[in-house]
Amino acid sequence: MTKEERMEKARQLHRQGCNCCQAVVMAYVDQLPISEENAMNMAAPFGRGLSGCRELCGCVSGMAMVCGLSGHNADVRPLIERFREEEGDIVCGRLLQMGKKPCPEMVADAAGLLTDIIKH
Numbered sequence: 038m039t040k041e042e043r044m045e046k047a048r049q050l051h052r053q054g055c056n057c058c059q060a061v062v063m064a065y066v067d068q069l070p071i072s073e074e075n076a077m078n079m080a081a082p083f084g085r086g087l088s089g090c091r092e093l094c095g096c097v098s099g100m101a102m103v104c105g106l107s108g109h110n111a112d113v114r115p116l117i118e119r120f121r122e123e124e125g126d127i128v129c130g131r132l133l134q135m136g137k138k139p140c141p142e143m144v145a146d147a148a149g150l151l152t153d154i155i156k157h
Contacts, residue, residue, distance in 0.1 A: 038067075040152040047148035051141045056084020057129075061099025064148040068155055069106045086129025094129045096120065096147035103151055112154045119150055 038046070047064035055063060059080040062069075066076045082088050083098040097117055104113045121127050124143055125135055132143065 040149050043152055044145040044149045048141045048145040051144045056081065057095030057140055057144050057147075058083035058099040058102070059095075060144045061096055061147045061151070062102050065103045065107075065151060065155055069103065071106060091130030091133065092128060094120075094124075094127050094132055094143070096143050097127050099144075100147050100151055104154060107155055109154050116150055116154065120147060123150075 043064050047060045050060040050063050051057065055077075059077055062076050062080040063073070066073050069076060071079070080095075080099060080102060083093075083102075084095040086092045086094060087098070097120055100116050100120065101113050104110060104116065117127060123146060124132060125137055126132050138146075
């Protein structure tokens with residue numbers, strides 16, 4: 038899949054009811070050593086800033102999960118910093134207050150950032 042296809046897949050998954058973390062993880066599930074069901078269940082509590090607490094953005098959690106499951110642990114911090122630079126923060130509540138972008142667009146951005154790390 039191209040970068041744009043991954044981004045659109047994540048965007049659509051979010052619009053269909055996945056939380057931010059699930060949408061990012063599921064956009065890469067075909068590259069991960071885990072079933073779709075397990076991926077959805079694993080990512081479920083990390084949406085809405087960790088179970089609705091509006092703390093760490095689910096997009097960031099999703100990127101970290103994809104990196105961890107694909108053996109790219111060293112790439113997590115640089116991805117987080119790139120997300121922070123592009124979006125303005127990594128905390129869900131502050132991102133929502135800023136209103137810079139809607140969640141489906143941040144989900145797509147996170148999926149796009151991962152394409153530089155996860156080669157198909």
